[in-house]
Each structure stands twice: as structure tokens, then as C-alpha cells.
Amino acid sequence: MASTSLQLLGLVLAVLGWVCGALVCAAPLWRVSAFVGGELVIAQVTWEGLWMNCLSQTTGQIQCKTYDSTLALPTSTQAARSLTVLSLMLCLLALLLGVMGAKCTHCMGDANQSSKARLGRLAGVLFIVAALAFLIPISWTAYAIIRDFYDPNVAAPLKRELGPALYLGWGASVLLLLGGALLHVGSSAVEGGKLPIIGRAAKDNPGAAGEAKTQEKSFV
Incomplete structure (x- = not known):
């Protein structure tokens, strides 16, 4: 009973992390314009994401535009796109395997408990791998923003601050890690076939x- 509860809790946390990760991937709030030295116009705030950038004004108007060319983007942005999409796809695969391997489901029948346990453990490992794949672009982007912010050679209008999407991305990675670990622990092998x-x-x-x-x- 305790292992089943761990499985369900792990699946719930992993699904929450997956949803948060999808929001982070789509949100244009990875980089936010910094007000340094009073050289920026405070009436306008620039948001930058993986797929588009937006211009927010104090009047409440927001104008967003997708990037014109993918190949013209920096290599770090292209790598971040690939890793985040890969992470979300791994989460989808892990979710399917986790549901099939859960002890409270009857997808594979009640007689195949050992096979279901293996699927559950594999789903937990996939969630952990997805969390690491999602954590890499989030942490690398944060490092680049902080590095450029304190670099005196970077002009003030080009400096950026950490956007809300990065903090949500760290939270999503933690949820995926915890969910994968709980799912792996809860999917302990069932001792079957013993007389x-x-x-x-x-x-x-x-x-x-x-x-x-x-x-x-x-x-x-």
C-alpha cells in the first residue's frame, strides 16, 4: 500500500513538473530588460524567450513577435530549444510508462506485477533524465545573464535580468526529480512465484x- 502511494505521489509531482516545463518552454520571460544606470526607457520592458520576444509598455500594451530565422539565433538558444523539447517528450513517454506500470492500474493485468514494476522504474529514470535535460538550459541561461550583467564591456541597454520563467523552470526540474525518484522507489519489484x-x-x-x-x- 505504501509503495502504491509513493507511485501515485511521484506521478502527480512529475505531471505538475511537466506542465510547468511546458509553460516555461512557451513563455517569453526567460530574459527581462534590466534598468541599469538609468539609460533604459522605463516605459518599455523587453521580454525574451526561446520562441519569441515581446515589448511591454506601461500603458498595458504588449507586442510579441516570433523570431524570423531559427538559424540566425545564437547556438545557446538553439541548444536550449532542443533540450527543452526533448525533455517534454521524455516526460510524455515516462508518463505513459508510469501509468502502465502503476500498481493501481490494470493496463497489463494483475498477473504481470514484475513487468509493471520494471516499467515503473524505467518511467522514474526517464523523469529524472528529463529533469536534468530541462535543468541544463535553465541554469546555462541564468549563468549567461549574470555573466553579462556584471561584465563592464557589455552596454547597459544589452544587459538582462533573470526572468520569471527561469525560476519556474527550476521548480519544474525539482518536481520532475522528486516525482521520478518517488516513482522509482515505489515501483519496487514484487516477489512473485514463491511457494x-x-x-x-x-x-x-x-x-x-x-x-x-x-x-x-x-x-x-
Whole structure:
């Protein structure tokens, strides 16, 4: 019962992390314009994401535009796109395997508990790999933003700050890691195919079983 609860809790946390990861991937809030030295116009705020950039004004108007060319983007942005999409696809595969391997489902029948346990452990490992694949672009982008912010050679209008999407991305990675770990632990192998103690003792020592039967007949 406890292992089933761990599986369900791991699946719920992993699904939450997957949803948060999808929001982070689509949100244009990875980089936010920094107000350094009063050289920027405060009436406008620039947002930059993996797929588009937006311009927000104090009047409430927001104008967004997708990037014109993928090949013209920096290599780091292209790698971040690939890793985040790969992470989300791994989460989808892990979710399917996790549902099939959950002890509370009947996808593979109740007789294949060992196979279901292997699927559950594999799903947990995939969630952990997806979390690491998602954590790499988030951490690398944060490092590049902080490095450029404190670099005196970078002009003030080009400096950026950490966007809300990065913080949500770290939270999504933690949820995926915890969910994968709990799912892997909860999917412990079921000990099946073991005979009762009396039966196993009789099988291992047929002579003792014969003597028991003889004594039983003589008593009758």
C-alpha cells in the first residue's frame, strides 16, 4: 500500500513538473530588460524567450513577435530549444510508462506485477533524465545573464535580468526529480512465484515429506 502511494505521489509531482516545463518552454520571460544606470526607457520592458520576444509598455500594451530565422539565433538558444523539447517528450513517454506500470492500474493485468514494476522504474529514470535535460538550459541561461550583467564591456541597454520563467523552470526540474525518484522507489519489484514455506520445505527435502506422509498413515 505504501509503495502504491509513493507511485501515485511521484506521478502527480512529475505531471505538475511537466506542465510547468511546458509553460516555461512557451513563455517569453526567460530574459527581462534590466534598468541599469538609468539609460533604459522605463516605459518599455523587453521580454525574451526561446520562441519569441515581446515589448511591454506601461500603458498595458504588449507586442510579441516570433523570431524570423531559427538559424540566425545564437547556438545557446538553439541548444536550449532542443533540450527543452526533448525533455517534454521524455516526460510524455515516462508518463505513459508510469501509468502502465502503476500498481493501481490494470493496463497489463494483475498477473504481470514484475513487468509493471520494471516499467515503473524505467518511467522514474526517464523523469529524472528529463529533469536534468530541462535543468541544463535553465541554469546555462541564468549563468549567461549574470555573466553579462556584471561584465563592464557589455552596454547597459544589452544587459538582462533573470526572468520569471527561469525560476519556474527550476521548480519544474525539482518536481520532475522528486516525482521520478518517488516513482522509482515505489515501483519496487514484487516477489512473485514463491511457494509457501511448507510447500518449499517439502520440495527441498522430499525425504522428510515422505516420512511425514508415512507417520500420518500409521497414525490413521
